[in-house]
Amino acid sequence: MKYHIRLFTIIIGCLLTFYILGCGSDEDDTEPTNSSPIVDSFIVPEEFNPGDVLEFKIIAHDEDGDTLSYTWEVDGEILESTGTSAKWTAPEDVESVKVTVHISDGISKTVKRVKTVINKEFAPPDPVDPTDGEIDTVPDPPLNLIVPGKGAFGIKLGDPFKKVEAIHGKADGPLGVDRDFSYWDDPDIGFSGYVDGINLVKSLFLHRPNKAKTAGVNGIGSALDSVEREFGNAQEIDENDFGEIRHWYWKRGIKFTIDENEKVVTVYVFKPIAGAPAAVGIQDQQDRAAQKNAANELLRRRTKQSSPSDN
DSSP states (O other): OHHHHHHHHHHHHHHHHHHHHHOOOHHHHSOOOOOOOEEEEEEOOSEEOTTOEEEEEEEEEOTTOOOOEEEEEETTEEOSOOSSEEEEEOOSSOSEEEEEEEEEOSSSOOEEEEEEEEETTOOOOOOOOTTOSOOOOSOSSOTTBEETTTEETTEETTOBHHHHHHHHOSOSSSOOTTSEEEEOSSSOOSEEEEEOTTSBEEEEEEETTOOOBOTTSOBTTOBHHHHHHHHOSOSEEEEOTTSOEEEEETTTTEEEEEOTTSBEEEEEEEOOOOSOGGGOOHHHHHHHHHHHHHHHHHHHHHHHHSOGGGO
């Protein structure tokens, strides 16, 4: 019995000794942290002229007293300097460059700073005219067809304006301030639209007396219920500046304007815009607003151009 008591006492003593020796404060086990470099100033010119020798400077410090090293880049090209300043000779053919410096203490996370420098004398090259050369004069889609989000009346979105005139003849006049075109005079074929900055068709507008139809045989004069049988419910319904109701099928790239008799009076074809109206991003919102304004403006000009009987 005494032997067991003595053995028990020895075991308890050993356990207490291991516990006391093995348990220290958390501070003893925690490695000291090292702070990242701190940037005090990053000095880069805002502009340059071609041929200028620019000097970039960085002022930084390290709270732990670590020695700092520097890596300089201009548009991803590593410069030779590894100090607190670097020099770079500006070329002629760039609009702007990004100057980047990486600051490292060799221990903690590297710190990066970036600034953009603009070429004051940069002039963008003239756009390449995509209509140079031979123009395809085959109507695509066919003259009697409307293809949502793709084209209508022989013209595809993205076709050069020269093809529009090759198929339909000279427009009523030169492209408007908003780069719009129309075929409303002598004869009125119920066709107009917009081109972009390099004269490629970006939207098309059909109205009476145009006879083109969709695959489901919907066009000017069609009933609203026929449109909805082909396309379903519109993603958005609003009212234009003339009190007519517009049914927008944003994902399909087509809009039908409906009069008080629930008949189609205009059809507008544009590049599809994805997403539901309530859940789109800023860019989609801007694109939708631009299409609405464009359709309103063409209708306004059409109404002004037409006689009362055409409205």
